[in-house]
Amino acid sequence: MGWVTVAKKNELSEGQTKAFVVEGKDIAIAQVKGNYYAFFNECSHAQFPIDQGTLSDTVIECPHHGATFDITTGEALTLPAVTPLKIFKVKVDGEEIKICFED
Known part of the structure; x- marks a missing residue:
């Protein structure tokens, strides 16, 4: 699919x-x-949405169970999570934020 404006x-x-x-x-x-x-x-x-979690620099904390992730790499930093987040490449084209989205 390639780059998609988000x-x-x-x-x-x-x-x-x-x-x-x-x-x-x-x-x-x-x-x-x-x-x-x-x-x-x-x-x-636990597959809960994470966007409402606390963001501290480049670490996001899941609001449901407190797992933390590095949003630059996806790495799971604290339990109960052990599997990384799926991350996407991002580029800015003028005023548009695009991600490289592949199935």
Whole structure:
């Protein structure tokens, strides 16, 4: 599928995570220090949405069980999660935020 426009830059504030639906899949995008990070909007521990979790720099905490993940790599940092988040490549094209979305 390749690069898909997901959002406009003005839709996300610094330190914010927001959910979007792309090709029927729930994707979360976070903005940290002017950079954008994209990942499946699903905690790998119990498959709950993670976009409403606490974002601290590039670490997001699942609001349901407290698992934390590095949004730059997807790495699960704390239990109960042991499986990484699925992350996506992100690029900014003008005002558009795009992710490389492949089935």
